[in-house]
Amino acid sequence: MNEYLVDVNNERLSFFTPAGEVKALNDVTFHMKTGEVLGIVGESGSGKSVTAYSLLGIVPHPGRMLGGTLMFNGQRLDTMSEKQMESVRGNQISIIFQDPMTSLNPVFTIGSQIVEAIRLHTGKQKRTAWARAVEMLNLVGISEPEKRMRQFPHKLSGGMRQRVMIAMALVCEPKLLIADEPTTALDVTIQAQILELMQSLRKSLGMAIILITHDLGVVASMCEKIAVMYAGRIVEYGTTDEVFYCPRHEYTRGLLNSKPLLDDDAKQNLTPIPGAPIDMLNPPAGCSFAPRCGSCMKICVRETPPASEFSDTHYSLCWLNQKAVFETAGKDEAR
């Protein structure tokens, strides 16, 4: 049954904060094949990072998984013990965090941090691990890797640190790399370098990548599949072309219209999405995007929309897509 590398089914996860339960993930379902690149897009608080963290078992404290299954490479991740998880984390699944300034330990050299990761998972001798680390730094395009190995993180620029993070994530040749906003903290010219690097490493190492970002431009060039998240749900999922050229959710459309295009000659007016991101402590009933949606109907504020499928790969959660169904089934349902 398991042809998928990653198979997440109906994952539900909540944070039990003193102020109340925050439903961070609601019935999140997605699959990935080996070597595939999935982009998860959404704004802050939409649950895109939590989705990835749960695959690594590193959801921070008041968070608890309430249901669903997480399968990776034929193993169940959600029922794994911490001990078993340790052999997966950093070995078969690796992660690159957003902020390269804080994700390296400032009191250890670059070399010792990479060597630690290698030895933890492979039990290699120090010398061979060191050689492997140098080789990895070379691979990610760091000049004079021998010298860099002996330096502390503060000596390196943001782009260089992110390269080190990538090297560290890839030392054990993971099957899945999770990149959590890997370029958000970097300048555009450095961002282009890092994306180019990830693209070429993916080709040479053949790993699958989950790329989490809020920038639609980044996913357009990198990803094969895109999941758009809003308020803890995947509201639209499809191939890159399907999502960009025939978006079937009002939020996706809004995102695509709210960004100015650089090569557009005409001075177009931006169409913003009205309102503010929802308060996750008190989510609205029905579709969580309804309060900001321009085409909101009565049913939208009452009931959560079901998934409508448009192709094998493309679905979205929006009542508008069910309109045709209502019309054939009689008007009384739509009321």
Place this chain on the structure above:
Amino acid sequence: MTNLAAANLIEARELRQYFTVGGFLNKKRVKAVDGVNLSVAAGETFGLVGESGCGKTTLGRTILRLYEPTGGSISYNGKDITKAPMLPYRRKMQIVFQDPYASLDPRMTVGEIVGEAIDIHKLASGKKDRTDRIIFILEKVGLNSEHANRYPHEFSGGQRQRIGIARALAVDPEFVVCDEPVSALDVSIQAQVVNMFEQLQRENGLTYLFISHDLSIVKHISNRIGVMYLGKIVETGESGEITLHGAHPYTRSLISAIPIADPHKARKRERIILEGDVPSPLNPPSGCRFHPRCPYAAARCAEEEPSLNETGKGHFVACHYPECS
């Protein structure tokens, strides 16, 4: 937009801003802004783009004399303000800061934040007038009167940025420096704030210096754009001209590095990937500051610093070989 020929509201000549860093044994100077000429006509939006550390924020703040300039001159509406007392000008020149979380005092209500400027410049004739003015401004930026008694932490990022804008507009300024005003906001909120800036400009006849690292937003909002690299403006011109026919290799690579939210175009596009990082402004390269990263650099580039030369109408480029790229 209509009165481009009008006199320049802001004029900076050979503006320099150096910061001293380090102790007395290893004192060094960071040339954050190093000889910038810039003019902004009344009613226009001048966009300033560049990567972090290129001096764009420093330039904006130096023009407002939030930093005392090390050299050069600034004039406002034809009057030299390089050494003049600033209080009368503070009413006309305002700033919106980047981080809406850090730029609002958490212990002041929104009404107090907006009202403070009104008090300093004694704009209100009485208590009633003051309240009316505050409410008027808040409504102008899309908030309402009941927000005046709340504290900043009760607002979302986009709303806080509106408060920051209301504070800048409370004194009815003519010129506003917008220092990365949308960078900290979610994409869906950015467009709201950008639209509001444009609407306020139409209603109040504002002049903006719009600073951002996001070239697509700068292009959208600006009439003219200046591209900065390591403390210098390397190219300036009409915004469409810069984004479509940028001549400086740095401008071109900056444009090609911007991710396009269109998969077909993104796959086809040729990208110029720059090597290396932005050099430290402590120790800028000789000659053309861009030469160590420039794919077309020649021997001359390392020795001689190019000056801004006009290559087309209103289009200036600081490059020895602009035809190369």
